[in-house]
Amino acid sequence: MALQQLDNRAARRLFMDRHALIESPTGSAKGAELLELITRLGFVQLDSINTVARAHDMILYSRRPSYRAQNLKQLYEGDRALFEHWTHDAAVIPMQFYPQWHLRFKRDAARLKSRYRNWHRDNYEAQFDTVLQHIRDHGAVGSSDVGKDEKKGSGGWWDWHPSKTALEYLWRSGALTVVGRKGFQKQYDLTERVIEEHLCPGVSPFDEAKTLDTLCSGALDRLGFATSREIAAFWDTVSTTEARDWCKTQLEQGNLEEVDVAHTDGKLRRAFARPGTVESAQDIGPAPGRMRVLSPFDPALRDRKRAERLFGFHYRIEVFVPAPKRIYGYYVFPLFEGERMVGRIDMKAQRDADLLQVTAVWPERSVIWSPGRIRKLESELQRVARFAGLSEVVFADGWLREPV
Secondary structure (H helix, E strand, C coil), X not given: CCCEEECHHHHHHHHHHHCCCCCCCCCCCCHHHHHHHHHHHCCEECCCCCCCCCHHHHHHHCCCCCCCHHHHHHHHHHCCCEEEEECCCEEEEEHHHHHHHHHHHHHHHHHHHHHHHHCCCCCCHHHHHHHHHHHHHHCCECHHHXXXXXXXXXXXXXXXXXXHHHHHHHHHCCCEEEEEEECCEEEEEEHHHCCCHHHCCCCCCCCHHHHHHHHHHHHXXXXXXXXXXXXXXXXXXXXXXXXXXXXXXXXXXXXXXXXXXXXXXXXXXXXEECCCHHHHHHCCCCCXXXXXXXXXXXXXXCCHHHHHHHHXXXXXXXXXXXXXXXXXXXXXXXXXXXXXEEEEEEEEEECCCCEEEEEEEEECCCCCCCHHHHHHHHHHHHHHHHHCCCCEEEECCCCECCCC
């Protein structure tokens, strides 16, 4: 029997809906409403680069323009409604998922012990007791508060002294919790002083099978449709084999079905979805036509290959690409209009001059930059400038480039 097909337009809309991009970007962006948005996304990646605003702030702003950075800080550091840990990178995660992170603590404890040794983090394990006692005596600390007499290597920012390595290991394995950041430096405290006692590792019961089910189910719900590999990659805790076994079991129980998803090149790709997904996707209406600047780390773009299949948009961040080899620029933002990726923009906050400097915009090959589209961009950049605390937007000469 032929499988149901999810056409490309319906697939885009479903994916956008799960990533809070299908509706008009309005509404409250603090307190319970902000927590609801982050829960819908699953997590928000943290990043230190502040070309215009930090990635986590841009992610939330693009969905709720009323959002401001202090709203996330309050939810995270004040209300303790979020915790910080690792998915595919550092992220803030709704506290409701904390019980599932016991599996991550366990796996990171085993994985990082050997990895840190391979990175020549010598003697970091010998600092565990010293670091923990220092925190008991003095409260939350940053990496600069410990190991002051220890030698740091010359391998770059990743070449930590032993006590810094101990802090990271104890955080990743659950003994410590990051309670916030000062100047983007993590502040670590004892988990039992931060997390409710019944949720702490070693206190609450840990059911690995239930955890795997919750993580796989949560990943699929936030993706709309997915392969087992995409389900595994979402939280980056579940292995591909575990996700494959989960999909097989759920399929046998009638909780999932296989569908063929059409991509921009016309090819079909097999995926798993909840029963009725194809029908419900047809009922999702069009996205608003306004233009949005997305963070390079936006969850809709995190899986670069998936984004390219769905939207025909090839993107990579060139921060780590040597300048002479960059195609676009150091930190270039994707431009999203309606249901299409329409280009990318190189811009930077010039805070001393109180302006947002636009260096270049590269349209996608299939997109004509009409006067109306340029006005949409100008309107969005005015909103971005206000969000970043800047008064003016300035375009460099020759800013509208030819497609690459």
